[in-house]
Amino acid sequence: MRLARRPAADGALVTFGIVPTERATGFGYIEQGEALSHGEPLYRIRRFVEKPNPEAAQAVLAQGGFLWNSGMFVFGARAYLDELRRLRPDIAEAAARAHATIRADMDFMRLDEEAFSACPAESMDYAVMKKTSRGAVVRSELGWSDVGSWSALWEVSDKDARGNAVRGDVHLADATCCLVRSDGRLVSALGVRDLVIVEAGDAVLVAARERAQDVREVVAHLEENGRAEHVSHKRVYRPWGYYESVDAGGRFQLTSSPA
Numbered sequence: 001m002r003l004a005r006r007p008a009a010d011g012a013l014v015t016f017g018i019v020p021t022e023r024a025t026g027f028g029y030i031e032q033g034e035a036l037s038h039g040e041p042l043y044r045i046r047r048f049v050e051k052p053n054p055e056a057a058q059a060v061l062a063q064g065g066f067l068w069n070s071g072m073f074v075f076g077a078r079a080y081l082d083e084l085r086r087l088r089p090d091i092a093e094a095a096a097r098a099h100a101t102i103r104a105d106m107d108f109m110r111l112d113e114e115a116f117s118a119c120p121a122e123s124m125d126y127a128v129m130k131k132t133s134r135g136a137v138v139r140s141e142l143g144w145s146d147v148g149s150w151s152a153l154w155e156v157s158d159k160d161a162r163g164n165a166v167r168g169d170v171h172l173a174d175a176t177c178c179l180v181r182s183d184g185r186l187v188s189a190l191g192v193r194d195l196v197i198v199e200a201g202d203a204v205l206v207a208a209r210e211r212a213q214d215v216r217e218v219v220a221h222l223e224e225n226g227r228a229e230h231v232s233h234k235r236v237y238r239p240w241g242y243y244e245s246v247d248a249g250g251r252f253q254l255t256s257s258p259a
Contacts, residue, residue, distance in 0.1 A: 003042050004074040007136050013075040013083065013129065015045070017067025017137040018144045023057040026149055026213040028069040028125070030137050041139035048130050067139060069125070071146065083134060088127045094119035106239045150196040150205075151212040154179035168199070179209065201234040 004014040017030045033046035048069065052060060060066045085092040098119055101112035129135055145152050157165035157179065164175055168182030174191045181187075182199040189197060196212050198205040207215065219230045235244050243257040 001074070003040060003138050007036060007042065008074045008076060008079070011076065011079045011134060012136045013080060013132055013134050014073065014136045014138060015129065016070045016072045016140045018070050019139060019141045020061055020066065020068055023054060023061055024068065025052055025054055025057050027051060029060055029066045030069050031066050032137055032139060036136060043137050043139065045129070045135035045137050048125060067137065070140070070144060073124070079134070080128070083128050083132050087131050088120075088122070091120050091122065091127055108239065149213045150179055150198065150207070150215070151209045154196070154209060177209070203229045
């Protein structure tokens with residue numbers, strides 16, 4: 001943070017690049033350019049590389065000088081907004097219009113839905129970081145994971161003697177190196193290895209742990225078929241607590257909530 005703060009104070013848009021520990025395909029990569037400070041791991045950003053396939057990830061590791069894109073940033077608000085207005089004025093203007101609609105609702109600050117929806121949906125990396133000449137990266141060795149997939153969650157979880165990470169009402173017999181989670185119903189697994197099994201009340205996921213990053217394919221299938229399981233869950237949180245959906249139809253919804 002101390003390294004990042006200095007260039008950020010001078011108007012740079014600084015991110016943290018994680019030194020790769022494996023051939024990961026679930027992260028984007030950053031190629032580090034020239035050093036900005038002698039003897040310190042602070043560099044210009046030469047380019048961003050999209051999430052690679054396994055062969056490209058192996059080539060990147062072999063070449064060296066590439067870091068995982070952590071998606072964590074340090075910059076001054078004015079510096080970022082100046083670059084956003086320069087590079088994507090449509091996003092900056094739409095965001096300003098939406099911000100002008102803010103209204104208070106208990107502990108929430110709500111934006112007008114139409115104004116917010118009119119803002120183009122593009123990540124910070126695409127809108128600004130890949131185009132700016134003010135990007136910098138701190139080469140970081142943090143023992144970091146964004147826990148962005150079920151396999152990453154398995155890696156950071158406490159495990160039993162056979163490498164299983166378990167949460168909820170779960171029974172395992174002769175199972176090895178699995179992540180098994182239940183939000184309610186009993187889940188039993190017999191004689192399986194390297195699986196992710198997740199019971200979430202309204203949906204169940206079973207996947208090979210090495211394919212857990214491909215859950216986006218399942219999400220795409222749900223979207224294409226008009227399903228809502230990836231958006232709305234049985235338990236819905238509100239400022240006053242939560243409720244759970246029991247049943248729903250075209251003109252009704254039956255819910256329960258704690259007393």
